[in-house]
Amino acid sequence: MHSFTEENYLKTIYALAIRQEGEVTTNALAEMTATKAASVTDMLRKLADKQLIHYRKYQGVRLTEEGERLALKIIRRHRLWEVFLVKKLGFGWDEVHDIAEELEHIRSDELVERLDQYLGHPQFDPHGDPIPTPTGTMPSTGYQKLSEVAAGKEVCIMGVMEHSPEFLQHLARIGLTLGCSLTLREINAFDKSLLVQIQPESALFVSHDVAKNLLVA
Amino acid sequence: MHSFTEENYLKTIYALAIRQEGEVTTNALAEMTATKAASVTDMLRKLADKQLIHYRKYQGVRLTEEGERLALKIIRRHRLWEVFLVKKLGFGWDEVHDIAEELEHIRSDELVERLDQYLGHPQFDPHGDPIPTPTGTMPSTGYQKLSEVAAGKEVCIMGVMEHSPEFLQHLARIGLTLGCSLTLREINAFDKSLLVQIQPESALFVSHDVAKNLLVA
DNA sequence: AATAAAATTTAGACTTGCCTAAATTTTTTG
DNA sequence: CAAAAAATTTAGGCAAGTCTAAATTTTATT
Numbered sequence: 126m127h128s129f130t131e132e133n134y135l136k137t138i139y140a141l142a143i144r145q146e147g148e149v150t151t152n153a154l155a156e157m158t159a160t161k162a163a164s165v166t167d168m169l170r171k172l173a174d175k176q177l178i179h180y181r182k183y184q185g186v187r188l189t190e191e192g193e194r195l196a197l198k199i200i201r202r203h204r205l206w207e208v209f210l211v212k213k214l215g216f217g218w219d220e221v222h223d224i225a226e227e228l229e230h231i232r233s234d235e236l237v238e239r240l241d242q243y244l245g246h247p248q249f250d251p252h253g254d255p256i257p258t259p260t261g262t263m264p265s266t267g268y269q270k271l272s273e274v275a276a277g278k279e280v281c282i283m284g285v286m287e288h289s290p291e292f293l294q295h296l297a298r299i300g301l302t303l304g305c306s307l308t309l310r311e312i313n314a315f316d317k318s319l320l321v322q323i324q325p326e327s328a329l330f331v332s333h334d335v336a337k338n339l340l341v342a
Numbered sequence: 343m344h345s346f347t348e349e350n351y352l353k354t355i356y357a358l359a360i361r362q363e364g365e366v367t368t369n370a371l372a373e374m375t376a377t378k379a380a381s382v383t384d385m386l387r388k389l390a391d392k393q394l395i396h397y398r399k400y401q402g403v404r405l406t407e408e409g410e411r412l413a414l415k416i417i418r419r420h421r422l423w424e425v426f427l428v429k430k431l432g433f434g435w436d437e438v439h440d441i442a443e444e445l446e447h448i449r450s451d452e453l454v455e456r457l458d459q460y461l462g463h464p465q466f467d468p469h470g471d472p473i474p475t476p477t478g479t480m481p482s483t484g485y486q487k488l489s490e491v492a493a494g495k496e497v498c499i500m501g502v503m504e505h506s507p508e509f510l511q512h513l514a515r516i517g518l519t520l521g522c523s524l525t526l527r528e529i530n531a532f533d534k535s536l537l538v539q540i541q542p543e544s545a546l547f548v549s550h551d552v553a554k555n556l557l558v559a
Numbered sequence: 560a561a562t563a564a565a566a567t568t569t570a571g572a573c574t575t576g577c578c579t580a581a582a583t584t585t586t587t588t589g
Numbered sequence: 590c591a592a593a594a595a596a597t598t599t600a601g602g603c604a605a606g607t608c609t610a611a612a613t614t615t616t617a618t619t
Contacts, residue, residue: 128606144562149564150567151566151567151568152567156414160606160607160608161567161607161609162567162568163567163569163570163607163608163609164607164608165567166568166569167606167607168606171569171605171606182567182568182614183567183613184615185564210453212454213460214460215451216452217458221375227448227450228445229442230444231445232444233440233441233444236427237374240431240434243430243431256618276577280612345575345576347575347576347577367597368596368597368598369595377577377578378577379596379598380577380579380598380599381576381577382581383580383595383597383598383599384575384577384598385577387598388575388576399584399585399597399598400584400585400597400598401585476572551599557560
């Protein structure tokens with residue numbers, strides 16, 4: 126069996142790997158897990174011993190097939206619990222991350238599959254992230270970041286790349302929600318902020334930092 | 343904050359205290375927690391430092407008010423999750439103990455209160471145990487053990503004192519369920535087994551060990 | 560290319576919760 | 590009531606996961 130800590134490292138390696146080409150670095154992991162690089166090195170040696178990662182000293186790290194399977198299992202649990210918290214218990218999408226972070230480590234496969242069924246086999250979590258399959262594959266979505274969309278296009282907000290309450294509450298304040306469709310009017314040359322139109326007559330500027338974290342289709 | 347281990351000790355001390363008059367012993371705790379007495383002593387010193395128990399060396403232990411409040415909080419969580427697992431996810435009452443044992447440590451008070459509301463503020467868990475109040479008091483039931491009932495009485499099964507799958511599955515096999523009413527025909531002088539009648543024409547013998555663990559009203 | 564800077568790893572230590580073996584206290588018994 | 594037995598505690602150690610400080614390797618700079 127694997128410890129909570131090991132599970133969290135695998136999940137974090139997975140998350141970093143899909144956002145960066147190449148191997149995941151010790152420092153990046155230290156920052157994400159809020160520990161020191163020396164502690165990360167210790168854990169990497171341990172995960173490598175268990176064949177969950179490929180690890181070359183000083184070179185970085187990547188998941189083995191088994192490691193990825195496990196990471197996706199944790200992510201599946203996390204996202205299903207988030208659906209439960211929002212759909213069944215009425216939490217806001219900005220409130221569920223930390224609780225799901227704990228629930229994802231409950232070790233019963235049957236629990237997860239019953240939960241999935243109870244929730245009606247959802248495809249996406251409350252942030253629009255796809256839910257991995259029971260067999261450990263991540264459904265791919267064709268979403269792109271709003272920051273990469275060309276001016277003039279009309280798109281629909283399908284997900285977010287950042288789950289912090291601060292970001293999600295900011296979205297609510299400026300009136301953006303999942304499923305909301307908008308037209309990208311122009312891209313500001315100075316700070317790369319985007320003028321987007323939601324309602325026929327009200328447009329607003331969205332910062333590049335926000336646009337980078339919005340997924341649209 | 344308190345560790346999972348500390349929470350488990352508090353819960354175990356509470357459970358032992360209500361089943362035995364006087365203070366809880368180190369050995370009893372070692373047996374319940376499947377550890378060695380020396381390890382228990384270490385933890386008792388730690389819990390005493392945190393003012394969660396009254397501890398006199400060699401004399402045994404009892405919860406402080408704060409310790410009892412915490413123990414009841416854990417038990418409340420455990421029992422609410424059991425209700426969720428049985429009522430919402432369709433688990434059998436003999437399957438939920440170990441999963442609830444993990445879920446009870448999820449640290450969000452709001453989660454517990456939302457779960458309680460979602461479940462309709464249940465008064466009892468699937469084993470008939472009363473669910474402590476949010477403020478930390480244990481509702482009292484007037485139940486007595488079937489082994490203490492006089493011959494001739496008609497009673498209704500309201501709860502069990504033992505939650506192991508083995509015991510619960512045995513109950514199912516001999517045809518006893520929660521809510522089931524029965525008449526105590528006679529008490530065998532040799533082995534204290536009980537002849538109980540459920541259906542008008544079928545009676546069965548129930549061992550003293552089983553009767554000790556059945557709560558009736 | 561040599562050196563400075565940055566990233567990473569190693570070494571040694573701390574905490575939690577557990578262990579075994581030995582010492583101590585309490586309880587039981589002859 | 591004293592000796593034996595049982596229960597409990599103390600002492601010393603171990604594994605997991607973390608840390609700081611020092612050493613090493615890689616990368617960047619002049």
